[in-house]
Amino acid sequence: MDINGFKYYCSECKKEYDIKPDLMLCPDCREDDLEGKPLHGVLKVKLPGSLVNSKQVHSNFDLFDYLPVERKYFPDIPVGNSLIYKSPNIKDDTGFNNLYLKFDGTNPSGSYKDRASYLVSAFARKHGINKIVVASTGNAASSMACIAASAGQDAIIFMPSTAPKAKLVQCLQYGASLIPVNGNYDKAFDLSLKFSDKTGYLNRNTAYNPMTIEGKKTVSFEIVQQLPGNDIDYVFVPVGDGVIISGVIKGFCDLLEIGLINKIPKIIGVQSEGSSFIYKGFKENIFDLEYKATTIADSISVDAARNGYCAVADLKSVDGDVVCVTDDEILDAQLYLSKKSGIFCEPSSSVAYAGFNKLKTIIAIDKNIVVLLTGHGLKDINNAMKKIEYPKVYEPDINLIMKEMKLI
Ligand SMILES: *Cc1c(COP(=O)(O)O)cnc(C)c1O
Numbered sequence: 001m002d003i004n005g006f007k008y009y010c011s012e013c014k015k016e017y018d019i020k021p022d023l024m025l026c027p028d029c030r031e032d033d034l035e036g037k038p039l040h041g042v043l044k045v046k047l048p049g050s051l052v053n054s055k056q057v058h059s060n061f062d063l064f065d066y067l068p069v070e071r072k073y074f075p076d077i078p079v080g081n082s083l084i085y086k087s088p089n090i091k092d093d094t095g096f097n098n099l100y101l102k103f104d105g106t107n108p109s110g111s112y113k114d115r116a117s118y119l120v121s122a123f124a125r126k127h128g129i130n131k132i133v134v135a136s137t138g139n140a141a142s143s144m145a146c147i148a149a150s151a152g153q154d155a156i157i158f159m160p161s162t163a164p165k166a167k168l169v170q171c172l173q174y175g176a177s178l179i180p181v182n183g184n185y186d187k188a189f190d191l192s193l194k195f196s197d198k199t200g201y202l203n204r205n206t207a208y209n210p211m212t213i214e215g216k217k218t219v220s221f222e223i224v225q226q227l228p229g230n231d232i233d234y235v236f237v238p239v240g241d242g243v244i245i246s247g248v249i250k251g252f253c254d255l256l257e258i259g260l261i262n263k264i265p266k267i268i269g270v271q272s273e274g275s276s277f278i279y280k281g282f283k284e285n286i287f288d289l290e291y292k293a294t295t296i297a298d299s300i301s302v303d304a305a306r307n308g309y310c311a312v313a314d315l316k317s318v319d320g321d322v323v324c325v326t327d328d329e330i331l332d333a334q335l336y337l338s339k340k341s342g343i344f345c346e347p348s349s350s351v352a353y354a355g356f357n358k359l360k361t362i363i364a365i366d367k368n369i370v371v372l373l374t375g376h377g378l379k380d381i382n383n384a385m386k387k388i389e390y391p392k393v394y395e396p397d398i399n400l401i402m403k404e405m406k407l408i
Contacts, residue, residue: 005048008045021124037289042246051257063222075147085343090341098367142170212243238269245314248267264318267315270352278308
């Protein structure tokens with residue numbers, strides 16, 4: 001495989017660049033001050049010409065052939081290949097015969113973010129870099145800490161000190177250096193950029209590092225591999241900063257270019273009404289840099305989405321769509337999925353199912369639909385408690401318990 005044939009291109013001006021670890025954004029399109037803004041000049045990876053229309057055997061292709069880092073550089077930890085699951089109970093309930101749930105909570109750190117961290121880690125190793133820095137609200141940090149630990153790399157994390165405790169604990173368990181910041185995510189983002197500029201650490205920040213979109217494209221390749229012979233009609237994707245959705249779209253665009261699929265599915269981004277920066281950009285062309293998000297779904301709670309411009313352009317280029325749901329619908333969907341399918345996912349994942357719920361009356365019942373469930377429910381217990389009732393404590397007396405349960 002001609003790994004050198006991979007290039008970067010700017011998602012805005014389309015100029016091409018050689019792939020180098022110190023190149024993060026298009027030098028012509030980027031802005032100097034990045035704090036709290038969507039990024040201009042996001043770079044994407046262009047497939048080598050030799051792969052275009054190469055049409056390898058459909059279900060038998062090797063995903064690593066389509067990534068810009070050779071397999072030997074990836075750490076030995078099983079990332080991706082998440083299960084795809086058709087729930088019989090949900091089928092009975094909804095009538096949809098081909099509704100698939102793809103659960104990425106099975107990744108080592110419990111979220112989809114591992115797909116990006118895995119590629120970033122391999123990229124660092126290929127370029128002889130052993131230190132990686134990231135700013136994150138939670139999952140990207142715990143993910144980078146996890147993958148770096150498995151690769152024997154150092155991870156340094158800038159995180160708002162108010163981040164969810166489970167995600168903070170994960171970072172420390174994995175042995176990362178944690179810098180809790182008395183400030184929000186934008187401040188942490190900015191500090192991490194200054195840190196990588198001063199130290200030469202590789203920066204993994206979402207959207208900023210081109211390997212984050214590229215790593216997140218792998219889900220589309222897996223879906224096509226896992227459902228051979230099927231055209232996928234719809235994919236529902238949770239959206240916060242918009243990197244997952246750009247990755248999913250990039251994956252399907254690559255697959256189309258290679259000749260492995262015939263059409264790009266309808267990609268539906270789903271946001272919380274309380275975190276709808278990309279929704280407003282897509283529907284109304286409004287990018288409100290003063291926007292403040294408030295949603296219980298912390299992993300998709302984003303003010304000015306870092307990948308906002310790029311994600312909206314990507315969605316338009318493939319005729320995708322974006323819908324919003326309420327926090328209450330998100331929590332209902334979380335509980336529904338747990339009870340019906342056995343998949344307990346984060347609110348920032350069940351948002352995708354809530355989006356499907358919202359649109360299902362206008363989707364034909366036999367369509368092939370994939371709902372991406374991106375993170376494990378155990379990462380955020382507090383919100384998961386909102387729709388359940390914690391039982392009272394019983395005295396250890398079987399007769400009393402049976403009586404209270406109305407069984408005797
Ligand atoms: C980060 C994250 C998302 C959102 O991804 P973006 O790239 O920010 O849009 C969704 N679900 C989970 C579990 C995440 O960690």
